[in-house]
Amino acid sequence: MDTIDRSTLPSPLKKGSEVILTIESAAFNGQSVARYDGMAVFLTGCVPGDTVRAMVTKKKKSFAEARLLEVLTTGPERIPPRCKYFGDCGGCKWQNLEYKAQLYWKRQHVVDAFERIGGFDEVDVKPTLGCDEPFWYRNKMEFSFSSNRWLTASEIESGEEFRKDFALGLHAPGRFDKVIDVNECFLQSPESNRILNATRSFALDHQLIPYSTRDHQGFLRNLVIRTSLATGEIMVVPVTADTNPPLMDKYVKHIQENVPEVTTIVLAVNRKKAQVAFSEELYVLYGPGTITEQIAGNTFTISPFSFFQTNPKQGNKLYEQALLAADLTGEEKVWDLYCGAGTITLAAARQAETVVGVELNEGAVLDARANAVRNNTPNASFIAGDLKDVIAELEGGTSSTPRPDVVIVDPPRAGLHLDVVSSLLRLLPERICYVSCNPTTQARDCGLLTEAYNVEYIQPVDMFPQTYHIETVAKLVRKS
Numbered sequence: 030m031d032t033i034d035r036s037t038l039p040s041p042l043k044k045g046s047e048v049i050l051t052i053e054s055a056a057f058n059g060q061s062v063a064r065y066d067g068m069a070v071f072l073t074g075c076v077p078g079d080t081v082r083a084m085v086t087k088k089k090k091s092f093a094e095a096r097l098l099e100v101l102t103t104g105p106e107r108i109p110p111r112c113k114y115f116g117d118c119g120g121c122k123w124q125n126l127e128y129k130a131q132l133y134w135k136r137q138h139v140v141d142a143f144e145r146i147g148g149f150d151e152v153d154v155k156p157t158l159g160c161d162e163p164f165w166y167r168n169k170m171e172f173s174f175s176s177n178r179w180l181t182a183s184e185i186e187s188g189e190e191f192r193k194d195f196a197l198g199l200h201a202p203g204r205f206d207k208v209i210d211v212n213e214c215f216l217q218s219p220e221s222n223r224i225l226n227a228t229r230s231f232a233l234d235h236q237l238i239p240y241s242t243r244d245h246q247g248f249l250r251n252l253v254i255r256t257s258l259a260t261g262e263i264m265v266v267p268v269t270a271d272t273n274p275p276l277m278d279k280y281v282k283h284i285q286e287n288v289p290e291v292t293t294i295v296l297a298v299n300r301k302k303a304q305v306a307f308s309e310e311l312y313v314l315y316g317p318g319t320i321t322e323q324i325a326g327n328t329f330t331i332s333p334f335s336f337f338q339t340n341p342k343q344g345n346k347l348y349e350q351a352l353l354a355a356d357l358t359g360e361e362k363v364w365d366l367y368c369g370a371g372t373i374t375l376a377a378a379r380q381a382e383t384v385v386g387v388e389l390n391e392g393a394v395l396d397a398r399a400n401a402v403r404n405n406t407p408n409a410s411f412i413a414g415d416l417k418d419v420i421a422e423l424e425g426g427t428s429s430t431p432r433p434d435v436v437i438v439d440p441p442r443a444g445l446h447l448d449v450v451s452s453l454l455r456l457l458p459e460r461i462c463y464v465s466c467n468p469t470t471q472a473r474d475c476g477l478l479t480e481a482y483n484v485e486y487i488q489p490v491d492m493f494p495q496t497y498h499i500e501t502v503a504k505l506v507r508k509s
């Protein structure tokens with residue numbers, strides 16, 4: 030019998046030591062969690078149920094971090110990742126976890142957030158609504174050119190010589206200066222991969238130089254590809270540091286020959302130093318310069334950089350859930366706050382008396398107004414401005430914006446501004462439908478709103494398979 034009192038021994042959990050860990054759960058940020066002598070240890074590259082050998086890299090008072098050295102036994106839900114860049118590219122951290130398990134852990138994150146952050150004892154979190162096809166679901170990808178190629182572990186192991194001054198692909202995690210040269214990605218579509226590879230061969234054949242953030246020299250910056258699920262249209266947007274019409278004529282011909290499915294090509298020129306795939310200097314090189322998508326029964330025109338849900342199939346499910354939570358009968362006055370280009374606003378307009386959308390981005394509001402005309406929803410109107418200011422002005426109600434019976438909110442990751450929460454608690458609509466891409470801020474805000482509201486249920490919807498991100502719809506009903 031072991032009579033050693035382990036509490037008197039120095040803990041082996043110190044920086045640099047090797048430990049054997051069994052993974053207990055998948056954490057919210059894509060890391061895994063194990064416990065050692067009761068202390069949480071965070072590490073990446075593992076799935077729940079794995080037993081691993083790891084090296085401790087950080088030891089704090091209440092937690093430690095470790096680096097995976099070897100998987101000793103695999104958890105029951107571990108699967109081989111489909112993509113050869115898995116582990117090097119930061120895009121799909123959960124590709125080694127069965128899809129069913131991904132849905133389970135996403136729901137668990139929502140439960141944890143509402144209990145830990147929102148202070149809820151019991152909350153009805155429904156099972157996550159998953160995707161029928163957990164690959165090929167994105168309608169937009171942004172690839173980067175770089176003169177600083179990041180070699181993957183398998184590229185290094187292969188012993189092959191690689192050209193390091195050119196890459197077209199995706200950033201290595203946390204390395205905004207380095208890019209993995211990607212020739213196959215399972216997130217968008219096979220056509221997207223063909224466009225990516227045709228663009229790379231064109232750039233190499235013409236000896237084009239990627240833009241460098243070190244000396245701000247070079248021509249090629251990004252490649253944005255957008256597709257429409259409803260119409261099959263494809264838009265290609267090369268982002269360059271300058272114009273070059275004869276070269277771009279050749280590029281258009283090259284793409285038409287290699288990927289005839291492409292319906293439009295727009296050149297975006299970014300002359301600024303900031304490395305963002307965005308520009309207002311646009312030149313339509315081929316086709317109409319836009320594509321058309323349908324969501325929640327409405328039609329939307331998408332220009333090169335306009336905001337649009339990136340997974341339209343699941344977007345339909347999300348908006349269906351939002352309308353279910355809003356529970357409209359045709360007679361309500363609705364406010365849709367943080368409305369973007371009006372996708373939810375227009376869907377709600379078909380089931381309400383009036384809907385007013387509020388949005389900070391003026392371009393998105395112009396798109397929203399055009400979308401309302403295009404979809405024949407005259408009962409939808411839009412206000413551009415910072416919501417915390419706009420809502421304060423609207424609180425008393427105006428003839429064009431009467432006080433709402435129902436409010437829909439869909440804020441960015443940071444959640445609701447405290448002033449917006451306070452306004453909602455004064456406005457007291459009958460129902461609030463809270464759409465969120467971040468359960469931690471949603472839980473915090475719902476906790477504050479319990480002063481006057483019951484959270485009836487939360488419906489998680491998986492918009493981003495293979496990642497730990499989760500979108501949720503919470504239905505809040507005013508206390509009687």
Ligand SMILES: C[S@@+](CC[C@H](N)C(=O)[O-])C[C@H]1O[C@@H](n2cnc3c(N)ncnc32)[C@H](O)[C@@H]1O
Nearest residue numbers: 367368369372388389390414415416439440441
């Ligand atoms: C998650 S998106 C919601 C988009 C829209 N509901 C949809 O489904 O397409 C959040 C939106 O909030 C807008 N936004 C961010 N900060 C804002 C603020 N302070 N006031 C108003 N809108 C804001 C962003 O521009 C963005 O369009």
